[in-house]
Amino acid sequence: MPHRKVGSSIHLSGQLPFKDGELLGQGVVGRDVELETAQELARHAALNCLAAAVQAVGDLDRVRIVQMLVFVASTPDFGEQSQVANAASELLIEVLGENGRHARTAIGVAGLPLNTPVEIQVICTAV
Amino acid sequence: MPHRKVGSSIHLSGQLPFKDGELLGQGVVGRDVELETAQELARHAALNCLAAAVQAVGDLDRVRIVQMLVFVASTPDFGEQSQVANAASELLIEVLGENGRHARTAIGVAGLPLNTPVEIQVICTAV
Amino acid sequence: MPHRKVGSSIHLSGQLPFKDGELLGQGVVGRDVELETAQELARHAALNCLAAAVQAVGDLDRVRIVQMLVFVASTPDFGEQSQVANAASELLIEVLGENGRHARTAIGVAGLPLNTPVEIQVICTAV
Numbered sequence: 001m002p003h004r005k006v007g008s009s010i011h012l013s014g015q016l017p018f019k020d021g022e023l024l025g026q027g028v029v030g031r032d033v034e035l036e037t038a039q040e041l042a043r044h045a046a047l048n049c050l051a052a053a054v055q056a057v058g059d060l061d062r063v064r065i066v067q068m069l070v071f072v073a074s075t076p077d078f079g080e081q082s083q084v085a086n087a088a089s090e091l092l093i094e095v096l097g098e099n100g101r102h103a104r105t106a107i108g109v110a111g112l113p114l115n116t117p118v119e120i121q122v123i124c125t126a127v
Numbered sequence: 128m129p130h131r132k133v134g135s136s137i138h139l140s141g142q143l144p145f146k147d148g149e150l151l152g153q154g155v156v157g158r159d160v161e162l163e164t165a166q167e168l169a170r171h172a173a174l175n176c177l178a179a180a181v182q183a184v185g186d187l188d189r190v191r192i193v194q195m196l197v198f199v200a201s202t203p204d205f206g207e208q209s210q211v212a213n214a215a216s217e218l219l220i221e222v223l224g225e226n227g228r229h230a231r232t233a234i235g236v237a238g239l240p241l242n243t244p245v246e247i248q249v250i251c252t253a254v
Numbered sequence: 255m256p257h258r259k260v261g262s263s264i265h266l267s268g269q270l271p272f273k274d275g276e277l278l279g280q281g282v283v284g285r286d287v288e289l290e291t292a293q294e295l296a297r298h299a300a301l302n303c304l305a306a307a308v309q310a311v312g313d314l315d316r317v318r319i320v321q322m323l324v325f326v327a328s329t330p331d332f333g334e335q336s337q338v339a340n341a342a343s344e345l346l347i348e349v350l351g352e353n354g355r356h357a358r359t360a361i362g363v364a365g366l367p368l369n370t371p372v373e374i375q376v377i378c379t380a381v
Protein backbone atom coordinates (compact mmCIF):
# COMPACT_ATOMS: atom_id res chain seq x y z
CA MET A 1 0.00 0.00 0.00
CA PRO A 2 1.72 3.22 -1.07
CA HIS A 3 0.08 5.51 1.51
CA ARG A 4 -2.37 5.71 4.39
CA LYS A 5 -4.04 8.80 5.84
CA VAL A 6 -4.90 9.62 9.45
CA GLY A 7 -6.38 13.04 10.17
CA SER A 8 -4.45 15.42 7.92
CA SER A 9 -1.27 13.29 8.02
CA ILE A 10 -0.46 11.14 5.00
CA HIS A 11 2.04 8.38 5.72
CA LEU A 12 3.91 7.19 2.64
CA SER A 13 5.57 3.78 2.50
CA GLY A 14 9.36 3.74 2.45
CA GLN A 15 10.64 4.43 -1.08
CA LEU A 16 13.72 2.94 -2.75
CA PRO A 17 15.66 4.45 -5.67
CA PHE A 18 13.73 2.58 -8.35
CA LYS A 19 13.51 4.00 -11.85
CA ASP A 20 11.38 2.33 -14.53
CA GLY A 21 11.09 -0.72 -12.28
CA GLU A 22 14.84 -1.06 -11.83
CA LEU A 23 16.77 -0.48 -8.60
CA LEU A 24 19.50 2.03 -9.46
CA GLY A 25 22.16 0.79 -7.08
CA GLN A 26 23.10 -1.74 -4.43
CA GLY A 27 25.57 -1.98 -1.59
CA VAL A 28 26.76 -0.29 1.56
CA VAL A 29 27.86 3.37 1.52
CA GLY A 30 31.44 3.75 2.74
CA ARG A 31 32.25 0.23 1.55
CA ASP A 32 30.81 -0.33 -1.97
CA VAL A 33 29.12 2.98 -2.73
CA GLU A 34 30.57 6.52 -2.88
CA LEU A 35 28.92 9.56 -1.28
CA GLU A 36 28.07 11.12 -4.68
CA THR A 37 26.37 7.93 -5.84
CA ALA A 38 24.42 7.73 -2.58
CA GLN A 39 23.27 11.33 -3.07
CA GLU A 40 22.07 10.52 -6.59
CA LEU A 41 20.18 7.50 -5.22
CA ALA A 42 18.69 9.67 -2.46
CA ARG A 43 17.39 12.07 -5.11
CA HIS A 44 15.70 9.18 -6.94
CA ALA A 45 14.15 7.84 -3.74
CA ALA A 46 12.88 11.36 -2.98
CA LEU A 47 11.37 11.58 -6.48
CA ASN A 48 9.51 8.35 -5.76
CA CYS A 49 8.27 9.82 -2.46
CA LEU A 50 7.06 12.81 -4.45
CA ALA A 51 5.25 10.52 -6.91
CA ALA A 52 3.59 8.67 -4.02
CA ALA A 53 2.62 12.00 -2.44
CA VAL A 54 1.04 13.21 -5.67
CA GLN A 55 -0.87 9.95 -5.93
CA ALA A 56 -2.13 10.47 -2.35
CA VAL A 57 -2.92 14.18 -2.60
CA GLY A 58 -4.01 14.28 -6.24
CA ASP A 59 -2.09 17.41 -7.24
CA LEU A 60 1.60 18.36 -6.92
CA ASP A 61 0.68 21.96 -6.00
CA ARG A 62 -1.16 20.78 -2.90
CA VAL A 63 1.63 18.50 -1.54
CA ARG A 64 3.36 19.73 1.61
CA ILE A 65 6.16 17.60 3.08
CA VAL A 66 6.08 17.28 6.89
CA GLN A 67 8.73 14.80 7.91
CA MET A 68 11.44 12.78 6.18
CA LEU A 69 13.30 9.83 7.64
CA VAL A 70 16.37 8.92 5.58
CA PHE A 71 17.97 5.50 5.99
CA VAL A 72 21.46 5.07 4.59
CA ALA A 73 22.96 1.57 4.53
CA SER A 74 26.45 2.47 5.70
CA THR A 75 29.51 1.33 7.59
CA PRO A 76 29.82 2.14 11.32
CA ASP A 77 32.41 4.87 10.60
CA PHE A 78 30.75 6.56 7.60
CA GLY A 79 29.26 9.55 9.46
CA GLU A 80 28.06 11.50 6.36
CA GLN A 81 24.42 10.39 6.37
CA SER A 82 23.35 14.05 6.58
CA GLN A 83 25.08 14.85 3.29
CA VAL A 84 23.21 11.97 1.65
CA ALA A 85 19.93 13.24 3.10
CA ASN A 86 20.68 16.81 2.00
CA ALA A 87 20.44 15.71 -1.63
CA ALA A 88 16.91 14.44 -1.00
CA SER A 89 15.90 17.51 1.01
CA GLU A 90 17.20 19.88 -1.66
CA LEU A 91 15.28 18.08 -4.38
CA LEU A 92 12.00 18.38 -2.45
CA ILE A 93 12.58 22.09 -1.80
CA GLU A 94 13.58 22.63 -5.45
CA VAL A 95 10.31 21.09 -6.65
CA LEU A 96 7.89 22.28 -3.96
CA GLY A 97 9.49 25.47 -2.61
CA GLU A 98 8.42 26.33 0.94
CA ASN A 99 5.99 23.37 0.87
CA GLY A 100 8.97 21.07 0.43
CA ARG A 101 10.60 22.07 3.73
CA HIS A 102 10.43 19.38 6.41
CA ALA A 103 11.59 18.05 9.76
CA ARG A 104 14.24 15.43 9.11
CA THR A 105 16.14 12.56 10.66
CA ALA A 106 19.01 10.81 8.90
CA ILE A 107 20.48 7.58 10.18
CA GLY A 108 22.90 4.88 9.10
CA VAL A 109 21.60 1.34 9.06
CA ALA A 110 23.18 -2.08 8.68
CA GLY A 111 21.36 -2.90 5.44
CA LEU A 112 18.17 -2.31 3.51
CA PRO A 113 15.66 -4.30 1.41
CA LEU A 114 17.15 -5.56 -1.87
CA ASN A 115 20.49 -4.18 -0.66
CA THR A 116 19.49 -0.67 -1.70
CA PRO A 117 21.92 1.89 -0.26
CA VAL A 118 19.14 4.41 0.51
CA GLU A 119 15.50 4.28 1.60
CA ILE A 120 13.29 7.28 2.42
CA GLN A 121 10.07 7.46 4.43
CA VAL A 122 7.94 10.59 4.24
CA ILE A 123 4.94 12.01 6.06
CA CYS A 124 3.15 14.68 4.03
CA THR A 125 -0.10 16.57 4.02
CA ALA A 126 -2.34 18.40 1.58
CA VAL A 127 -2.61 22.19 1.62
CA MET B 128 3.95 3.65 28.14
CA PRO B 129 2.34 1.40 25.53
CA HIS B 130 0.69 4.17 23.49
CA ARG B 131 0.12 7.90 23.18
CA LYS B 132 -2.53 9.71 21.14
CA VAL B 133 -2.29 12.96 19.21
CA GLY B 134 -5.34 14.03 17.22
CA SER B 135 -6.67 10.83 15.67
CA SER B 136 -3.20 9.21 15.50
CA ILE B 137 -2.31 6.60 18.10
CA HIS B 138 1.42 5.96 18.40
CA LEU B 139 2.25 2.54 19.81
CA SER B 140 5.60 1.81 21.43
CA GLY B 141 7.91 -0.54 19.54
CA GLN B 142 6.91 -4.17 20.15
CA LEU B 143 9.20 -7.17 20.46
CA PRO B 144 8.25 -10.83 19.85
CA PHE B 145 7.40 -11.53 23.48
CA LYS B 146 4.95 -14.32 24.34
CA ASP B 147 3.85 -14.96 27.92
CA GLY B 148 6.65 -12.68 29.11
CA GLU B 149 9.34 -14.55 27.20
CA LEU B 150 11.31 -13.24 24.23
CA LEU B 151 10.87 -15.85 21.49
CA GLY B 152 14.27 -15.46 19.81
CA GLN B 153 17.58 -13.67 19.80
CA GLY B 154 20.32 -12.91 17.30
CA VAL B 155 21.00 -11.35 13.95
CA VAL B 156 19.10 -12.45 10.84
CA GLY B 157 21.45 -13.72 8.15
CA ARG B 158 24.00 -14.74 10.80
CA ASP B 159 22.21 -16.58 13.66
CA VAL B 160 18.58 -16.52 12.58
CA GLU B 161 16.91 -17.92 9.42
CA LEU B 162 14.38 -16.00 7.31
CA GLU B 163 11.51 -18.33 8.34
CA THR B 164 12.27 -17.84 12.03
CA ALA B 165 12.43 -14.09 11.55
CA GLN B 166 9.02 -14.18 9.85
CA GLU B 167 7.55 -16.12 12.76
CA LEU B 168 9.02 -13.56 15.18
CA ALA B 169 7.62 -10.73 13.06
CA ARG B 170 4.16 -12.29 13.34
CA HIS B 171 4.48 -12.39 17.13
CA ALA B 172 5.67 -8.77 17.28
CA ALA B 173 2.70 -7.82 15.08
CA LEU B 174 0.33 -9.65 17.43
CA ASN B 175 1.73 -7.59 20.29
CA CYS B 176 1.16 -4.43 18.25
CA LEU B 177 -2.41 -5.58 17.75
CA ALA B 178 -2.82 -6.16 21.50
CA ALA B 179 -1.45 -2.68 22.22
CA ALA B 180 -3.79 -1.23 19.58
CA VAL B 181 -6.81 -2.94 21.14
CA GLN B 182 -5.78 -1.61 24.53
CA ALA B 183 -5.59 1.90 23.06
CA VAL B 184 -8.76 1.76 20.96
CA GLY B 185 -10.85 -0.45 23.25
CA ASP B 186 -12.24 -2.75 20.57
CA LEU B 187 -10.55 -4.84 17.84
CA ASP B 188 -13.27 -3.96 15.32
CA ARG B 189 -12.42 -0.29 15.57
CA VAL B 190 -8.64 -0.65 15.07
CA ARG B 191 -7.26 0.64 11.78
CA ILE B 192 -3.53 0.32 11.11
CA VAL B 193 -1.94 3.41 9.50
CA GLN B 194 1.79 2.89 9.39
CA MET B 195 4.20 0.11 10.27
CA LEU B 196 7.97 0.48 10.68
CA VAL B 197 9.71 -2.91 10.78
CA PHE B 198 13.24 -3.16 12.17
CA VAL B 199 15.15 -6.35 11.38
CA ALA B 200 18.49 -6.91 13.12
CA SER B 201 20.41 -8.21 10.13
CA THR B 202 23.77 -8.46 8.43
CA PRO B 203 24.78 -5.80 5.85
CA ASP B 204 24.18 -8.25 2.99
CA PHE B 205 20.87 -9.80 4.11
CA GLY B 206 18.54 -7.77 1.84
CA GLU B 207 15.31 -9.69 2.62
CA GLN B 208 13.88 -7.36 5.25
CA SER B 209 10.74 -6.96 3.12
CA GLN B 210 10.00 -10.68 3.31
CA VAL B 211 10.28 -10.51 7.09
CA ALA B 212 7.94 -7.51 7.16
CA ASN B 213 5.48 -9.24 4.80
CA ALA B 214 4.77 -11.83 7.50
CA ALA B 215 3.72 -9.05 9.88
CA SER B 216 1.70 -7.20 7.23
CA GLU B 217 -0.15 -10.36 6.24
CA LEU B 218 -1.08 -11.12 9.83
CA LEU B 219 -2.57 -7.66 10.32
CA ILE B 220 -4.57 -7.91 7.10
CA GLU B 221 -5.70 -11.45 8.01
CA VAL B 222 -7.04 -10.22 11.34
CA LEU B 223 -8.37 -6.78 10.41
CA GLY B 224 -9.13 -7.06 6.69
CA GLU B 225 -9.07 -3.70 4.88
CA ASN B 226 -8.48 -1.94 8.24
CA GLY B 227 -5.23 -3.85 8.55
CA ARG B 228 -3.73 -2.36 5.39
CA HIS B 229 -0.94 0.15 6.05
CA ALA B 230 1.92 2.23 4.72
CA ARG B 231 5.13 0.42 5.54
CA THR B 232 8.89 0.81 5.82
CA ALA B 233 11.21 -2.12 6.47
CA ILE B 234 14.85 -1.63 7.36
CA GLY B 235 17.82 -3.64 8.55
CA VAL B 236 19.52 -2.48 11.74
CA ALA B 237 22.73 -3.36 13.54
CA GLY B 238 21.01 -4.72 16.62
CA LEU B 239 17.93 -4.36 18.80
CA PRO B 240 17.03 -4.28 22.52
CA LEU B 241 17.60 -7.61 24.29
CA ASN B 242 19.11 -8.84 21.01
CA THR B 243 15.65 -9.45 19.55
CA PRO B 244 15.87 -10.08 15.78
CA VAL B 245 12.68 -8.07 15.05
CA GLU B 246 10.97 -4.98 16.46
CA ILE B 247 7.82 -3.34 15.07
CA GLN B 248 6.48 0.17 15.59
CA VAL B 249 2.91 0.96 14.56
CA ILE B 250 0.76 4.04 14.20
CA CYS B 251 -2.94 3.24 14.24
CA THR B 252 -6.27 5.00 14.57
CA ALA B 253 -9.84 4.23 15.65
CA VAL B 254 -12.63 3.99 13.08
CA MET C 255 14.18 22.96 9.65
CA PRO C 256 13.82 22.15 13.36
CA HIS C 257 10.11 21.24 13.27
CA ARG C 258 7.03 20.93 11.08
CA LYS C 259 3.39 20.72 12.17
CA VAL C 260 0.53 18.70 10.71
CA GLY C 261 -2.81 18.84 12.50
CA SER C 262 -1.94 18.78 16.20
CA SER C 263 1.25 16.73 15.65
CA ILE C 264 4.58 18.54 15.74
CA HIS C 265 7.42 16.59 14.14
CA LEU C 266 10.85 17.57 15.42
CA SER C 267 14.00 16.90 13.42
CA GLY C 268 16.37 14.28 14.84
CA GLN C 269 18.52 15.78 17.59
CA LEU C 270 22.16 14.97 18.38
CA PRO C 271 23.91 15.48 21.73
CA PHE C 272 25.24 18.93 20.87
CA LYS C 273 26.03 21.40 23.66
CA ASP C 274 27.12 24.97 22.90
CA GLY C 275 27.66 23.92 19.28
CA GLU C 276 29.92 21.00 20.16
CA LEU C 277 29.09 17.33 19.72
CA LEU C 278 29.65 15.74 23.15
CA GLY C 279 30.79 12.31 21.96
CA GLN C 280 31.56 10.09 19.00
CA GLY C 281 31.79 6.39 18.32
CA VAL C 282 29.86 3.14 18.52
CA VAL C 283 28.33 1.98 21.82
CA GLY C 284 29.66 -1.43 22.83
CA ARG C 285 32.90 -0.76 20.95
CA ASP C 286 34.16 2.76 21.72
CA VAL C 287 31.51 4.13 24.09
CA GLU C 288 30.31 2.82 27.49
CA LEU C 289 26.64 2.50 28.47
CA GLU C 290 26.91 5.30 31.06
CA THR C 291 28.40 7.69 28.51
CA ALA C 292 25.68 6.78 26.02
CA GLN C 293 23.03 7.52 28.66
CA GLU C 294 24.58 10.93 29.32
CA LEU C 295 24.57 11.64 25.57
CA ALA C 296 20.95 10.51 25.36
CA ARG C 297 20.04 13.01 28.08
CA HIS C 298 21.71 15.79 26.10
CA ALA C 299 19.94 14.79 22.89
CA ALA C 300 16.64 14.75 24.81
CA LEU C 301 17.37 18.24 26.15
CA ASN C 302 17.83 19.41 22.57
CA CYS C 303 14.50 17.79 21.64
CA LEU C 304 12.95 19.70 24.52
CA ALA C 305 14.50 22.95 23.29
CA ALA C 306 13.14 22.30 19.78
CA ALA C 307 9.72 21.48 21.26
CA VAL C 308 9.66 24.74 23.23
CA GLN C 309 10.62 26.63 20.08
CA ALA C 310 7.72 24.94 18.25
CA VAL C 311 5.10 25.24 21.00
CA GLY C 312 6.22 28.56 22.49
CA ASP C 313 6.02 27.57 26.15
CA LEU C 314 7.52 24.64 28.11
CA ASP C 315 4.32 24.21 30.14
CA ARG C 316 2.33 23.47 27.00
CA VAL C 317 4.71 20.81 25.54
CA ARG C 318 3.42 17.26 25.59
CA ILE C 319 5.67 14.50 24.23
CA VAL C 320 3.88 11.92 22.05
CA GLN C 321 6.49 9.62 20.57
CA MET C 322 10.23 9.16 20.86
CA LEU C 323 12.42 7.18 18.48
CA VAL C 324 15.89 6.56 19.93
CA PHE C 325 18.73 5.55 17.63
CA VAL C 326 21.84 4.12 19.28
CA ALA C 327 24.92 3.51 17.11
CA SER C 328 25.88 0.14 18.52
CA THR C 329 27.48 -3.21 17.82
CA PRO C 330 25.28 -6.15 16.72
CA ASP C 331 25.55 -7.76 20.16
CA PHE C 332 25.06 -4.69 22.37
CA GLY C 333 21.39 -5.29 23.27
CA GLU C 334 21.05 -2.50 25.88
CA GLN C 335 19.50 0.19 23.67
CA SER C 336 16.52 0.37 26.05
CA GLN C 337 18.76 1.39 28.95
CA VAL C 338 20.20 4.17 26.82
CA ALA C 339 16.70 5.30 25.86
CA ASN C 340 15.55 5.15 29.50
CA ALA C 341 17.93 7.99 30.35
CA ALA C 342 16.21 10.18 27.74
CA SER C 343 12.71 9.12 28.79
CA GLU C 344 13.43 9.83 32.46
CA LEU C 345 14.73 13.28 31.67
CA LEU C 346 11.57 14.19 29.75
CA ILE C 347 9.34 12.91 32.56
CA GLU C 348 11.48 14.71 35.16
CA VAL C 349 11.03 18.00 33.33
CA LEU C 350 7.45 17.68 32.04
CA GLY C 351 5.81 15.25 34.48
CA GLU C 352 2.83 13.43 32.99
CA ASN C 353 3.18 15.50 29.80
CA GLY C 354 6.63 13.98 29.31
CA ARG C 355 5.32 10.42 29.06
CA HIS C 356 5.49 8.96 25.55
CA ALA C 357 5.29 5.94 23.28
CA ARG C 358 8.84 4.85 22.52
CA THR C 359 10.94 2.75 20.19
CA ALA C 360 14.66 2.17 20.74
CA ILE C 361 16.86 0.60 18.10
CA GLY C 362 20.51 -0.03 17.41
CA VAL C 363 21.91 1.30 14.16
CA ALA C 364 25.16 0.87 12.26
CA GLY C 365 26.19 4.49 12.55
CA LEU C 366 24.87 8.03 12.77
CA PRO C 367 25.63 11.49 11.33
CA LEU C 368 28.99 12.92 12.51
CA ASN C 369 29.54 9.56 14.24
CA THR C 370 27.33 10.59 17.16
CA PRO C 371 26.52 7.57 19.35
CA VAL C 372 22.90 8.69 19.93
CA GLU C 373 20.21 10.50 17.92
CA ILE C 374 16.62 11.13 19.08
CA GLN C 375 13.54 11.96 17.03
CA VAL C 376 10.42 13.24 18.80
CA ILE C 377 6.81 13.90 17.90
CA CYS C 378 5.13 16.28 20.34
CA THR C 379 1.99 18.35 20.63
CA ALA C 380 0.76 21.44 22.46
CA VAL C 381 -1.72 21.15 25.33
